[in-house]
Amino acid sequence: MAFSDHIQLQAINQTAEALSSSERRRLFYLCDVLDTDTSVACMKEMLKSKVMSNERGFLLVLALMWQLRRFDILKKVYKTSREEVEVSLKHVQVLPKFRVLMANINEDMAAEDLSNVKFLLSSTIPRENMEKATSFLDVIIELEKLDIVSPERVDSVEKCLRDIGRVDLAKKVSAYKMSVVTTEGNSYQQPQQRPRAPYRFPAPISSVQQTRPRDPLHVGSGSIPVPIYREQNSQSHLDLYKFNTNPRGLCVIIDCVGNDGDMLEQTFRALHFKVALYKWLSVADMLTALRGILRPNFEGDGFVCCIISRGTSNNLMGTDTYGTGLLLENVRRLFTADSCPMLAGKPKLFFIQRYSVPEFVPLARMQHRDEDLETDGHDRPARCEIIPTGADVFWSHCWTDESELEQGQHRSIYLKALTDALHKAQSRKTHLVDVHTEVNGAIFEHNSRNPGANYHIDLNYTLRKDLYLQ
Numbered sequence: 001m002a003f004s005d006h007i008q009l010q011a012i013n014q015t016a017e018a019l020s021s022s023e024r025r026r027l028f029y030l031c032d033v034l035d036t037d038t039s040v041a042c043m044k045e046m047l048k049s050k051v052m053s054n055e056r057g058f059l060l061v062l063a064l065m066w067q068l069r070r071f072d073i074l075k076k077v078y079k080t081s082r083e084e085v086e087v088s089l090k091h092v093q094v095l096p097k098f099r100v101l102m103a104n105i106n107e108d109m110a111a112e113d114l115s116n117v118k119f120l121l122s123s124t125i126p127r128e129n130m131e132k133a134t135s136f137l138d139v140i141i142e143l144e145k146l147d148i149v150s151p152e153r154v155d156s157v158e159k160c161l162r163d164i165g166r167v168d169l170a171k172k173v174s175a176y177k178m179s180v181v182t183t184e185g186n187s188y189q190q191p192q193q194r195p196r197a198p199y200r201f202p203a204p205i206s207s208v209q210q211t212r213p214r215d216p217l218h219v220g221s222g223s224i225p226v227p228i229y230r231e232q233n234s235q236s237h238l239d240l241y242k243f244n245t246n247p248r249g250l251c252v253i254i255d256c257v258g259n260d261g262d263m264l265e266q267t268f269r270a271l272h273f274k275v276a277l278y279k280w281l282s283v284a285d286m287l288t289a290l291r292g293i294l295r296p297n298f299e300g301d302g303f304v305c306c307i308i309s310r311g312t313s314n315n316l317m318g319t320d321t322y323g324t325g326l327l328l329e330n331v332r333r334l335f336t337a338d339s340c341p342m343l344a345g346k347p348k349l350f351f352i353q354r355y356s357v358p359e360f361v362p363l364a365r366m367q368h369r370d371e372d373l374e375t376d377g378h379d380r381p382a383r384c385e386i387i388p389t390g391a392d393v394f395w396s397h398c399w400t401d402e403s404e405l406e407q408g409q410h411r412s413i414y415l416k417a418l419t420d421a422l423h424k425a426q427s428r429k430t431h432l433v434d435v436h437t438e439v440n441g442a443i444f445e446h447n448s449r450n451p452g453a454n455y456h457i458d459l460n461y462t463l464r465k466d467l468y469l470q
Contacts, residue, residue, distance in 0.1 A: 027068065260416075261306075307331070398443075
C-alpha cells in the first residue's frame with residue numbers, strides 16, 4: 001500500500017471513531033446504505049469503499065462532515081474549513097438531494113413531532129417495525145421498504161408533515177418536488193421504484209485502484225486529494241434572530257456539582273445576559289427553579305439554560321443520591337412554545353454537563369409526571385399558532401464519567417471550551433454553530449490525548465434562523 005493510501009485510511013479511521021452512533025446512522029443513510037450494522041467497524045469499511053473507488057471520494061467525505069455539522073473534524077482531520085468546503089460543494093452535487101432533505105427534516109423534528117408521525121402511520125408500517133423506529137429517518141426507511149416513499153415520490157411525506165402541523169417542513173418537501181421536475185425535465189410521479197441492491201462490503205482496500213485529482217488537501221504529513229475551488233461564496237444568508245437588547249435575555253445556571261457555575265456566570269454576564277445562578281439544588285428544587293424563572297415577565301431576545309449535575313442517560317439527579325431524577329426531555333419541554341408562550345419565536349439555548357452515574361431503581365416519590373410541568377399562565381401570542389412547538393432550540397448535552405470529579409481542582413473540559421469560545425465570540429461576529437464547532441474541536445483533542453477520560457457531546461437544534469453572539 002502506498003504511503004498516501006495509509007494517510008487516507010488514517011483519516012477515515014479518525015473520522016469514523018469521532019462520530020456518535022446517531023451520526024453514523026445518518027451518514028449511512030446519506031450514503032444510501034439502509035440495512036446494515038452501524039458500528040464503527042462497518043463505518044470504516046463503508047467509507048473506505050466510497051473513498052478509494054471514487055476520484056471524488058474525499059470530497060464526498062467532506063460533504064458528509066459538512067452535512068453533519070462536524071466542522072471540528074474538517075478542521076482537525078482534513079485541515080480545511082467550513083467555508084472552503086461550502087465553496088467546493090457549490091460546483092457539484094455530491095450527496096443525493098432526497099437523502100439530504102430527509103436528513104435535514106430528521107434534525108428539525110422534535111420528539112413530539114416524531115410521536116405524531118408514528119401515530120399517523122401506525123396503520124401503514126407494521127407495528128413491530130414502528131416500535132423499533134427511534135427517529136424520523138427510521139420511519140422514512142420503513143416507508144421506502146414498502147415502496148411508498150422514494151426520491152421520486154414524497155407526496156405522502158409532505159401530507160404527513162402538514163397533518164402534524166409542521167407546515168415549514170412540508171414546504172421544504174414541496175420545494176424539493178419542484179426542483180426534481182425542473183432538473184429532470186419530466187413528470188414528478190414515477191411509475192415504479194427501481195429495486196435496491198443489498199449493500200456488500202468491497203474487496204480489501206489494497207486491491208482497489210484509484211484516480212487522483214490534481215489539487216491536494218493536506219492532512220498531517222501526507223496529502224488527501226480533493227478539488228478545492230477558490231471562488232467567492234455567494235450563498236445568500238438566512239434570516240437572523242434579533243439579538244441586540246440589553247440585557248440580551250435571561251441565563252439560568254444550575255450548578256449541582258460546585259465547580260463551573262461561577263465561570264459560566266461571568267461568561268454570560270459579559271455577553272450582556274441577566275444571570276441567575278443556583279447551586280446545590282435537589283431535583284424538586286431544580287424543577288421549581290426552572291418552572292418559575294420566567295415569571296411574571298420576560299424581557300430580552302433569548303433564553304439560556306446551563307445545568308451541571310450528576311445523572312443517568314436520561315435524567316439529572318441534582319444533589320439527590322437516589323431516585324429517577326429529572327428527565328432531560330422535561331427540561332426542554334418546560335420552554336416550548338406551548339409551555340412558555342413568552343419565548344415563542346425566540347432562541348432557547350441549553351448547555352448541559354452531566355457526570356454519568358449508574359442507573360438507579362425508580363422510586364415513586366422522585367417521579368415527575370406531565371402535570372408537574374406547569375405551563376405559563378400568560379395568554380398565548382397569536383404567532384404561536386404558526387411557530388412549531390419544538391422550534392428555536394439549541395441543545396448541547398455533554399457527558400463524562402462521574403470519576404472525573406475525583407480529580408483535584410476539576411474543571412469540565414466541555415464547559416471550559418464553551419466559555420473560551422463564547423469569549424472569542426464577543427470580539428467578532430460568530431455564528432452559534434461555529435462556536436460549538438470550536439467546542440467540538442477541544443473535546444476531540446482532549447479525547448485523543450486522554451482515551452480513558454472521554455467526553456461525549458450530543459448536539460441538536462431546531463433553529464429557524466441564524467444566531468450570532470456578539
